[in-house]
Amino acid sequence: MALTHSGNEKTPVENICPCCGTNVMCVTKSEYNVDNFGSVLMKTTTCQKCGYKHTDILSLEKNEPTIFRAKISSASDLDIRVVKSGTATIKIPEFGATITPGQASEGFITNVEGVLDRLEDTLTFMLSSADEKHLKKGRRILKLIQKSKGNPCFTFIIEDPFGNSRLISSDSSKIKTRNLTNRELQKVKFGLDAVRD
């Protein structure tokens, strides 16, 4: 799928760097055009002193609280495009894995396989300091992820209360979309945990 990029502007902002505390932050805004989707704005805040970087995604299209769901059952499904904003939650029920938006949650554009890679990296990192209970669960999820790359069979869900996220496939019948209900909206998590039930 094509991802064309246009526009680039770097502007100083008044923000204090969460890493080093100085106020020499700059924001770069880039507009991306994603096939079958439209325009997204990628906003990257960088500290000129220590190099701290934070990226988020904003949709330039409609913004309703939305849930996207896709059954991933073939290698080509792993190629389904994922636009994830900092406010989105990703769920893979078969793995028992939920990625909730943390305080410094980043936005990114990737595909389903790319999310599995990220999940694998995060889990591997977390396991280095996990207790017995989480170690067991984490290892089980890791095994499922690794298996799924060769022979995928799982449900991929992304929900975003601000509607800045998307799942995009060239075969639109693969993607089920609906608005989040009020009840679901109340349950949306903004916790600090990266991965949990």
Ligand SMILES: [Zn+2]
């Ligand atoms: Zn800094």
